[in-house]
Amino acid sequence: MxxxxxxxxxxxxxxxxxxxxxxxxxxxxxxxxxxxxxxxxxxxxxxxxxxxxxxxxxxxxxxxxxxxxxxxxxxxxxxxxxxxxxxxxxxxxxxxxxxxxxxxxxxxxxxxxxxxxxxxxxxxxxxxxxxxxxxxxxxxxxxxxxxxxxxxxxxxxxxxxxxxxxxxxxxxxxxxxxxxxxxxxxxxxxxxxxxxxxxxxxxxxxxxSSFDRPNIRYRVTPRRNARDQLWRFLETEHPGDAGIVYCLSRRKVDDMAEWLNSKGRPALPYHAGLDAATRQRNQQRFIEEEGLIVVATIAFGMGIDKPDVRFVAHLDLPRSMEAYYQETGRAGRDGLPATAWMTYGLQDVITLRQMLDSSEAGEAHKRVERHRLEAMLAFCEHTACRRQSLLGYFGEDLPEPCGNCDTCLEPVETWDATEAARKALSAVYRTGQMFGVAHLVDVLRGRETDRVRQFGHHRLSVFGLGADMEAGQWRTLFRQLVALGLVEVDLDGYGGLRLAERCRPVLRGEQPLHLRRDPAPARARRKRAVPETPFARPEDEQLFDALRVCRRELARDQGVPPYMIFHDSTLREMVELRPDTLDALAGINGVGERKLSLYGDDFLGVVREHL
CATH class of the missing domain: 3.40.50.300 (P-loop containing nucleotide triphosphate hydrolases)
Structure with missing residues (x-):
């Protein structure tokens, strides 16, 4: 050189x-x-x-x-x-x-x-x-x-x-x-x-530099049926795209990869429980093939330089904002539109806190990790621009809402949850601070189940006090109370809820509480985050596809991933500029001298065929 x-x-x-x-x-x-x-x-x-x-x-x-x-x-x-x-x-x-x-x-x-x-x-x-x-x-x-x-x-x-x-x-x-x-x-x-x-x-x-990745659209949705929600997201927004799906457990990774394959989407598992040869093979296939999905634990991704990952989906809550930022950052490295999609629920919080409390780390380290988990929960429940929240965590100010996250595109409805929260907190206290969400919801809604009668909770003053709210609304409220640190989960017992010290002002009515209202389950098809036809004319789309075929064949001959020949952004510029000489091709971003000499004639030939 x-x-x-x-x-x-x-x-x-x-x-x-x-x-x-x-x-x-x-x-x-x-x-x-x-x-x-x-x-x-x-x-x-x-x-x-x-x-x-x-x-x-x-x-x-x-x-x-x-x-x-x-x-x-x-x-x-x-x-x-x-x-x-x-x-x-x-x-x-x-x-x-x-x-x-x-x-x-x-x-x-x-x-x-x-x-x-x-x-x-x-x-x-x-x-x-x-x-x-x-x-x-x-x-x-x-x-x-x-x-x-x-x-x-x-x-x-x-x-x-x-x-x-x-x-x-x-x-x-x-x-x-x-x-x-x-x-x-x-x-x-x-x-x-x-x-x-x-x-x-x-x-x-x-x-x-700025932490901002403006091409990534951030979306967080409450979990109802994770598989159905993921499938709707993939089919309506990223059919055929390469992406990563993160899960917390190895078993969930294996099950999800098998399920995606059964639905017709090629997917590979990746976690520490697989032997080294399988992990290496699956990672290499993801790098070299187009349109492949990897379902993985957090062990996957740090060494991946694949630019055309169009989505990163989290089916479980990441441990921290740092982990979330790093993992979602694997999408859209080429600067083209990509999506960071996540679904989460109360069980995520319980699982992560159990893992943290049972770890052998020192108390100082655990305090830091608890703070990071709380920040992650606050991000999920945030009612304003998610990008402002994400960048604010890293000490960066974004003056205006981004316009490219779920809360900007579909503003969140909030409600005065002060009285409902007081009822929920009272139910936790009066039942003895030892029961889980399902039982507390039955008490509040006045359902005389065998378990409610067994403990005599049908005689409590809070029994039936929340009959005006649906069970799903109460579950959402308890999730948010846990996320806000007003209620804690007993990790040593059976997951019962107990009051946290910081709930006192809310319980006494001294502190108002406004929370986000979960959106109704989506029924209509969403608009794709990346349009299916990103070109103005059908012939441009045809040329782009032909250039990708040329790239794929050259990559196979060279034994390298297609993106190492040229990124999608370079091919798109070829479509836009239609170079007809080597000098013109040399003016396109991503075409250096050696690649021009190696591949210039091949790509010019494809362009000329479509002129």
Missing amino acids: SNVVDHCTAESADPALTLLHRVFGFRGFRGQQGEIVRHVSDGGDALVLMPTGGGKSLCYQLPALLRPGVAIVVSPLIALMQDQVRALSQAGVRAASLNSTCGLEELRTIEQDMRRGELDLVYMAPERLMTPRMQELLQQVPIALFAIDEAHCVSQWGHDFRPEYLQLSVLHERFPRVPRIALTATADARTRQEIVRRLGLDEARQFL
Whole structure:
């Protein structure tokens, strides 16, 4: 790649911009990319916070090509390394990864290539980087920079803590003249401070981009029948699209994948209970095939760089806003419209709190996790713009409602729930603070079930006091009381409800309570989040389909996922501009010099057939 850098320097006052176009096919930087690239290329340290799909990788890949030596990229997952290396190789960049899947001969070859200066970037896990053998090798070769990807893994308060990342603090001591760049998409102020402290980045310049992903539509719906709700969502909004469905348990993952297949939607399971070979095979199929759904626990996704994931669906409540943001961020990495859809209920809250309380973590850590879970619940019950709530959690202000979430598109109806909440709280108290929601609803609605009569609750003053409300309304109210922390679930017993200290002002009538009213079950078909025909003319749609077929065939021949040839956004630009020469094709975003030489004639041929 050094010859390209030499040409860039000769032809342009801004070699970074020229290299960006020649290698990666982009005509300009996005947001702070250019500033970050120039800062690191000049030898400066940096902490970069940029949302998923915002172009973090370019922030170290370009400086790696502009600076002499080999760039060392620390990455937590083998799949992520392999994906990056394959994509760079497609662009003509000399890259390799050192990981546990490499044979002895391959390891030796990569090390020799590093010594000979024949590699621009080498990816490796932190464990390998800190071995005496690798530290000795790095002393023998010129190093362009150290890039620490997924830097939030260094935070003990984070959701993806990796103790191996703590060792990376010695890089500055051993290689004081080598610039370091730490990158993450999910780090609140506290986590950023911990990254700086643990990695010794006190003098590093911080580049904080917006957390906003405006192309993602956020939607949360109360659970009624999760399967029916998911199927309605898939059929009306994302038929044939690739996506991820997250579940909390392995059994639920297996059942949901089997059910989707029985309904005609190809789906694969992914969780820690599967053997490594099956997990690897399913992940690889998801990366390489189009229109496939993966049903997974949270173990899936961190190493996935697939740009055309059109939806992420949660059938269970995520543990925190950080986890939710990271998981939903796997949708729409190409910048095209995508959906983050979630359904949740009271049982989610009970399950997550049981898991938290039974964990072996210290009390301080549990307090932090309880706070995060409460924030997640507040987001679900939020009555205003969800994007404002999500960004506000990360300390970012969105002045106006986004217009692209469920509460903006279909404003939530609220109601004065003060008196109903007092009745519900009284029912909890007068029945002894030991019964679950179903029993409490029977008491409030005046149903003389065997269980109600057994405990004599038909003689209580609250019996029948809520006959004017439907059972579903009472269940919703109890869910919201739990979410607000006014009622707690007895996790040591049988899930009975008990009053929390903070309920006193509401119970006494001193604090009004306005809650969201759950919408009625949807009957009409929703409009697709991504229109079925995103082009003005039918012939444009035909050309787009033909370009995708061409891409699929080339990808099969090359043994790479289709998106590594060109993203959908690049194909759409081909449809719009109808290039008829290689020079015209070179002006399209995503078409770099090497891809132009490899694939230009094939795609021009398809365009010419449809002119």
